[in-house]
Amino acid sequence: MKIKVGVFFGGKSVEHEVxxxxxxxxxxxxxxxxxxxxxxYIAKDNKMYCGNSIGDIKKYTNLKELLKNSTxxxxxxxxxxxxxxxxxxxxxxxEVYDYIDIAFPIVHGxxxxxxxxxxxxxxxxxxxxxxxxISSAIGMDKYVCKCILKENGLPVLDxxxxxxxxxxxxxxxxxxxxxxxxxxPVIVKPINLGSSVGISIAxxxxxxxxxxxxxxxxxxxxxxxxxxxNLKEVNCSVLGDYEETMSSECxxxxxxxxxxxxxxxxxxxxxxxxxKLEGSKTSMNAGVLKLPADISKDTKEKIQILAKxxxxxxxxxxxxxxxxxxxxxxxxxxxxxxxxxxxxxSFHLWRETxxxxxxxxxxxxxxxxxxxxxxxxxxxxxxxxxxxGYQLNGSKGAKNIK
Amino acid sequence: MKSIIIIEYSMNLISLLxxxxxxxxxxxxxxxxxxxxxxxxxxxxxxxxxxxxxxLILLCVNHLIxxxxxxxxxxxxxxxxxPKQKAKVPFQLTNRVKRMFxxxxxxxxxxxWLGGIDTYLYIKLGILNIFSSVLCIIVNAIxxxxxxxxxxxxxxxxxxxxxxxxxxxxxxVTGSYGKTSVKxxxxxxxxxxxxxxxxPKNFNTTMGVVxxxxxxxxxxxxxxxxxxGATKPGDIKExxxxxxxKMGIITSIGPQHLESxxxxxxxxxxxxxxxxxxxENHGVMFLNGNDTNIVNAIxxxxxxxxxxxxxxxxxxxxxxxxxxxxxxxxTFKIQDExxxxxxxxxxxxGKHNVMNITxxxxxxxxxxxxxKNMKASIREIQSVEHRLQLIxxxxxxxxxxxxxxxxxxxxxxxxxxxxxxxxxxxxxxGLIELGEKEKKYNFEFGQYIxxxxxxxxxxxxxxxxxxxxxxxxxxxxxxxxxxxRTPEEAVKKANKYAVxxxxxxxxxxxxxxxxxx
Numbered sequence: 001m002k003i004k005v006g007v008f009f010g011g012k013s014v015e016h017e018v019x020x021x022x023x024x025x026x027x028x029x030x031x032x033x034x035x036x037x038x039x040x041y042i043a044k045d046n047k048m049y050c051g052n053s054i055g056d057i058k059k060y061t062n063l064k065e066l067l068k069n070s071t072x073x074x075x076x077x078x079x080x081x082x083x084x085x086x087x088x089x090x091x092x093x094x095e096v097y098d099y100i101d102i103a104f105p106i107v108h109g110x111x112x113x114x115x116x117x118x119x120x121x122x123x124x125x126x127x128x129x130x131x132x133x134i135s136s137a138i139g140m141d142k143y144v145c146k147c148i149l150k151e152n153g154l155p156v157l158d159x160x161x162x163x164x165x166x167x168x169x170x171x172x173x174x175x176x177x178x179x180x181x182x183x184x185p186v187i188v189k190p191i192n193l194g195s196s197v198g199i200s201i202a203x204x205x206x207x208x209x210x211x212x213x214x215x216x217x218x219x220x221x222x223x224x225x226x227x228x229x230n231l232k233e234v235n236c237s238v239l240g241d242y243e244e245t246m247s248s249e250c251x252x253x254x255x256x257x258x259x260x261x262x263x264x265x266x267x268x269x270x271x272x273x274x275x276k277l278e279g280s281k282t283s284m285n286a287g288v289l290k291l292p293a294d295i296s297k298d299t300k301e302k303i304q305i306l307a308k309x310x311x312x313x314x315x316x317x318x319x320x321x322x323x324x325x326x327x328x329x330x331x332x333x334x335x336x337x338x339x340x341x342x343x344x345x346s347f348h349l350w351r352e353t354x355x356x357x358x359x360x361x362x363x364x365x366x367x368x369x370x371x372x373x374x375x376x377x378x379x380x381x382x383x384x385x386x387x388x389g390y391q392l393n394g395s396k397g398a399k400n401i402k
Numbered sequence: 403m404k405s406i407i408i409i410e411y412s413m414n415l416i417s418l419l420x421x422x423x424x425x426x427x428x429x430x431x432x433x434x435x436x437x438x439x440x441x442x443x444x445x446x447x448x449x450x451x452x453x454x455x456x457x458l459i460l461l462c463v464n465h466l467i468x469x470x471x472x473x474x475x476x477x478x479x480x481x482x483x484x485p486k487q488k489a490k491v492p493f494q495l496t497n498r499v500k501r502m503f504x505x506x507x508x509x510x511x512x513x514x515w516l517g518g519i520d521t522y523l524y525i526k527l528g529i530l531n532i533f534s535s536v537l538c539i540i541v542n543a544i545x546x547x548x549x550x551x552x553x554x555x556x557x558x559x560x561x562x563x564x565x566x567x568x569x570x571x572x573x574x575v576t577g578s579y580g581k582t583s584v585k586x587x588x589x590x591x592x593x594x595x596x597x598x599x600x601x602p603k604n605f606n607t608t609m610g611v612v613x614x615x616x617x618x619x620x621x622x623x624x625x626x627x628x629x630x631g632a633t634k635p636g637d638i639k640e641x642x643x644x645x646x647x648k649m650g651i652i653t654s655i656g657p658q659h660l661e662s663x664x665x666x667x668x669x670x671x672x673x674x675x676x677x678x679x680x681x682e683n684h685g686v687m688f689l690n691g692n693d694t695n696i697v698n699a700i701x702x703x704x705x706x707x708x709x710x711x712x713x714x715x716x717x718x719x720x721x722x723x724x725x726x727x728x729x730x731x732x733t734f735k736i737q738d739e740x741x742x743x744x745x746x747x748x749x750x751x752g753k754h755n756v757m758n759i760t761x762x763x764x765x766x767x768x769x770x771x772x773x774k775n776m777k778a779s780i781r782e783i784q785s786v787e788h789r790l791q792l793i794x795x796x797x798x799x800x801x802x803x804x805x806x807x808x809x810x811x812x813x814x815x816x817x818x819x820x821x822x823x824x825x826x827x828x829x830x831x832g833l834i835e836l837g838e839k840e841k842k843y844n845f846e847f848g849q850y851i852x853x854x855x856x857x858x859x860x861x862x863x864x865x866x867x868x869x870x871x872x873x874x875x876x877x878x879x880x881x882x883x884x885x886x887r888t889p890e891e892a893v894k895k896a897n898k899y900a901v902x903x904x905x906x907x908x909x910x911x912x913x914x915x916x917x918x919x
Contacts, residue, residue: 001566001621080618101622127622369622373593 002036005365006084006100008117010042013109014197014218022344023106024057029347029357035365038084038098040073042112048073050084050097073097075124082126102365103128106341110192110219113341114140127372129364130318131340138314139340140192142223145314152313154306155334157325158182159225161191164216175208178224185227188212190219201227230328233336234293236303237321237346238311239360241367245311247304249352252293291352299326302333310335317371318364321346403469404524407461410476411527417483418450418534419506424493426538430633431498433539438661440535447535453479454531461524490912498549505541553609560615561644570623572645573765574676576630576638577653577690578669579811580758581606583786584653585629587762590779595771596624606631608640615645625769632672634662642679649768650680651688651761654754655695656810660837670699677706688764690757691718709739711764713757720764722756727821729792729799729906736760738773746780751801752790752818754811759783788912790815798900799824800893800907807833807911809843813850815910820854824904828854829892831861831913832869841868848872855908857899858883859892865913 009023010016020041027037039055042048043063051070053059059066072087084097103126105117115137121128131139138145143161150156160178167174178186188211190198198218202208215222237248293300307322321342325334345364347357355363429435440447457475460468493499514526530537564570575585582604589600601614606629619626628645630638652673655666663669677687689696691712700706711720724745725734731749734756748759759780767773785791788805799822803815812833819826828851832844848869851858858873860866863885873883886892889909899905 001563003621080620101620369597373597 003034003365004036004038004099004101005030006038006040006103008040008042008048008103008105008121009107010044011107011109011112011117012042012044012046013107013111013113015108016044018343019106019108019112020060021057022108024055026104026106026345026347026357026361027055030361031358034362038100040084041070042107042117043067046111047087048075071097075100075120077124082124100126102126102368104365104368105130106345108341108343110140114192125372127368129368131314131316131320132371135314135316136340139316139320139338142189142191142337143221145338146223149310149313149335152309154309154313155332157225157228157334157336159223161221161223162212164220164222167212167216167222171209171212174212175205178208179205182224182226184208185229186211186224187227188215189223189225190215191221191223192219228325228327228334232295232326232328234295234299234303234324234326235321235346235349236307236324237319237342237349238307238316239319239350239355239363240311241317241371242312242315245308246353247307248346248349249291250293250295250300250303251349252290252295254288254290291348295326299333306333306335310338314338316340318367319345319350319360321349403473406473407469407476407524408527410473410480411524411531414454414476414480414483415510415527415531415534417480418531419503419537420493421483421485422535422538423499423502424489426542427493427496427499428491431542432633432662433542435661436539450479450483450535451532453482454528458525458528461528498545501545501548502538502541505544506537509537509541556609556612556616557644560612563615563619564645567619567621567623570619571625571649571769572647573625573627574630574638574642574645574647574650574680575627575653576632576650576673576676578656578658578673579808580653580754580761581629581631583755583758583789584651584761585627586786587759587783588627588765590783591762591766591771591776592625592627592769594775594779596769597622598625598627599623600627601629604629604631608637608644611641611645630676632669632675633659635668635672636675638672638675639679642676646683647676647680648683648685649688649765650676650685651765652676652693652696653690653758653761654693654810655699656808657836657839657843658808659835660839661835664837666695670695674699674703677703677708681706686768688761688768690761691715692757709764709768711757711760713753713760720760720767722760725753725756727751727818729794729822731792732756736763736773738763738767742773744774744777746777748780748783749792750783750785750790751792752814754814755785755790790818796900797903798893798897798905798907800909802909804889804909804912809833809836809847812847812910815908816850816854819906819908822906824906825857825899826855827857827859827892827896827899827905827907828910829859829861829886829889829896829907830866830869830910832865832867833911834865834913844868845872845875848874849876852876852878856882857896859895860885861889861892862887862913 007023007027009019011019013019023039027039030037038050040048040050041054049067049070050073053066054070073084074087076083076085078096081099083099085095086093086097089095103121105121105128107113107117113136115133118128118131118133118136122133138148143159146156146159160181162174185201185203186208187199187201188208198215200211200214202211212222232252234250234252236250238245239248240246303324306324310322311320319342321339323336323339325336326332327334345360347360350360351357425439426436429439453475457472460472460475510530513530514523573588575581575588585600589598592598599614599619601611605611605614611628626645628641628647630641632638655670655673657666658669663672680687687706687708689700689708689710691697691710700708709719712718713722713725715721719739720736722734722736725732731747732751732755733745733747735743735745737743763773763776766776788802791802793800793802801815801819816828819828833840833847836843845868849872852873858878860869860883866885884895886895889912893907896905896907
């Protein structure tokens with residue numbers, strides 16, 4: 001009996017397409033002797049689909065056609081199992097499309113990666129790969145994440161956080177406040193987006209205004225912090241859980257613009273890779289990064305230790321990627337952001353660390369099972385219904401005594 | 403008038419059929435056990451039949467008054483047969499029961515149809531009422547082939563699932579007592595490293611195991627802990643043939659279910675069916691070195707690959723010692739095969755719980771978990787409900803050991819009680835299901851009680867008679883013996899002593915419904 005793994009990808013997120021690529025690449029690398037993989041596509045309206053073509057990247061060029069030929073599904077608990085059932089079953093079809101033993105969410109961005117899908121899966125008591133609800137949510141909110149890291153003594157850049165309402169009410173005051181706290185150039189980010197969407201640098205007031213307004217089109221809250229002039233970005237991945245962790249080799253994304261833009265991160269790399277995805281083991285952003293990063297051994301070790309600390313502070317599980325910033329003028333390292341479901345699952349970093357993609361996935365599944373049974377252990381003690389009655393007068397509980 | 407009688411007969415018949423089916427279910431559909439129960443409860447059965455006989459005799463007199471009397475007698479009968487209290491183990495409308503009711507319905511239909519529906523309808527119904535007590539036995543015999551094939555089909559399905567998981571390690575757990583505890587402790591320890599499935603609650607029959615496999619076993623599981631119960635020889639072998647255990651544990655062997663086993667020798671033989679199966683699968687057995695029945699049995703079974711665990715004996719492979727108990731639990735030390743020693747703390751009480759923990763630790767260690775990594779698991783282990791479960795209520799502490807007691811477990815419970823300071827009180831209805839020696843065991847149980855307890859509360863007079871004789875044989879102060887109707891009543895009375903002093907109440911055994919009617 002193979003373990004049935006449901007891989008969830010897509011979702012109502014600006015990183016929808018990236019997630020499709022990451023997921024289908026991961027599926028390609030799963031050990032098929034061990035796992036029976038069921039791809040589950042979450043469309044941009046959050047409806048879920050299964051079908052023979054859902055796992056085929058080429059079919060995504062014509063999404064309408066693909067969805068027409070696929071089955072809309074939903075999860076349901078059936079007895080001890082979690083079933084994928086057809087949402088609109090035709091009279092000759094069976095209700096149950098398939099069953100899953102483990103859920104593997106490979107989604108990026110707000111509305112899915114931020115604890116939403118984790119919470120959804122948790123309701124089914126099914127083991128799922130990766131971070132739990134709370135660490136996913138913290139990882140998504142850059143401001144909350146910064147606060148927690150700061151509270152735990154980890155190095156982050158000081159920042160200012162504003163809501164859309166505060167800006168609309170009194171934009172001058174907001175700009176004044178920023179200018180008083182942080183010298184130009186500053187960097188403006190929407191609070192909850194990954195993949196550099198909506199992020200820009202401002203060198204003066206005019207640019208700042210533009211940057212803020214651009215960022216507000218993606219989120220209700222924004223974050224402003226000092227832009228490091230002589231910046232080196234380094235990413236490091238961590239794999240494990242609360243008991244045991246290891247950090248990967250470091251990578252250095254190369255910037256074409258002042259910051260690594262969405263273009264650099266996915267589109268320029270993605271195009272290159274699009275054609276050779278099948279059977280390809282290259283990273284989707286292979287064209288724009290240095291691996292290993294061009295940093296001293298000492299810096300690398302510091303980053304790897306910091307990365308593990310971040311992992312533990314946020315209570316992560318599975319594989320995450322932490323993006324660091326090095327101020328080359330002062331040689332200071334800052335934690336920039338956390339990706340609880342990193343693009344490509346950071347497999348290229350792990351391959352450099354002598355862990356193959358297939359082994360990485362095995363390890364992730366193992367960790368999800370471990371967390372699931374540990375959670376089961378905790379709830380086990382509440383198995384008895386407290387409302388059933390005070391035990392002073394009962395000896396056999398359910399067997400009310402005569 | 404006649405239609406009222408017919409309705410009354412039908413109602414009475416239905417309530418009787420449900421009642422007997424419930425009792426038959428509680429007697430595990432086991433003919434001998436059910437007959438034994440009927441013999442014991444002959445008084446109640448005679449009363450039930452009495453109503454019907456009177457009504458039938460009255461029916462012979464075709465007179466208005468006698469007809470009215472019939473209606474009254476039957477009404478009384480219906481009231482008498484109505485369930486008075488809520489059952490401890492409620493009647494479960496399983497598929498098997500449904501099938502039996504169906505057959506009963508057909509049989510009744512045939513009887514009524516014989517010679518035309520209208521002829522002597524109420525007489526026929528009356529006669530059916532008389533045979534209601536044996537009807538479930540007859541129906542069970544008729545349904546036997548259907549049940550057999552149904553069972554075989556389920557077994558085959560379970561076997562197919564197991565065949566598809568060749569890497570699954572099955573651990574069989576059996577013993578006269580302690581098996582559910584060991585199963586739970588083992589689950590807790592092994593879960594720190596493996597994906598483990600255990601048979602739930604006390605699902606320990608062939609069909610319980612098969613149901614667990616069919617409904618709960620997932621491809622992610624690595625270990626299956628299978629509790630194996632035996633009420634007759636061959637039961638464990640049947641389970642083993644399905645699950646093929648590579649590891650096994652016998653927690654204890656004591657006089658239990660002697661009504662079907664007859665002698666302790668047969669019990670030993672039955673429990674060792676697990677060891678035989680493990681041997682066939684080239685596996686390893688874990689055995690309780692403190693149990694004399696087990697130790698004697700392995701004297702002439704030297705070909706078993708076994709690991710011995712237990713308490714306070716250095717030569718054991720896994721040995722627990724330095725036991726210290728308090729009302730908060732126990733501390734003890736344990737040594738593994740490499741003579742590595744660690745100190746442990748648990749919320750549980752009772753020496754045999756230490757044995758059970760040691761058993762689980764031995765297996766966990768054998769499967770690659772270092773004993774020092776088990777500390778947290780042992781600390782967190784919860785007592786199995788109603789099995790020497792410590793329930794503090796301020797000055798009053800209850801030790802709830804109301805699950806099926808047997809001579810050994812009840813003696814161990816008393817020994818545990820003896821370790822505590824305070825006024826010691828036992829609440830018990832006596833022991834049951836012990837066959838011919840039941841009287842002797844209860845007499846001895848009474849004697850042990852006098853050695854430990856300050857006050858004795860006997861629940862119900864029926865089964866506690868021999869216990870009382872045992873108590874009197876030791877000249878125990880009669881003023882300190884009370885007979886109460888329910889355990890609650892006893893606990894309420896015991897609570898009065900808790901005003902001044904610390905009081906520890908041991909609830910030893912509780913009788914199931916088929917013993918309380």
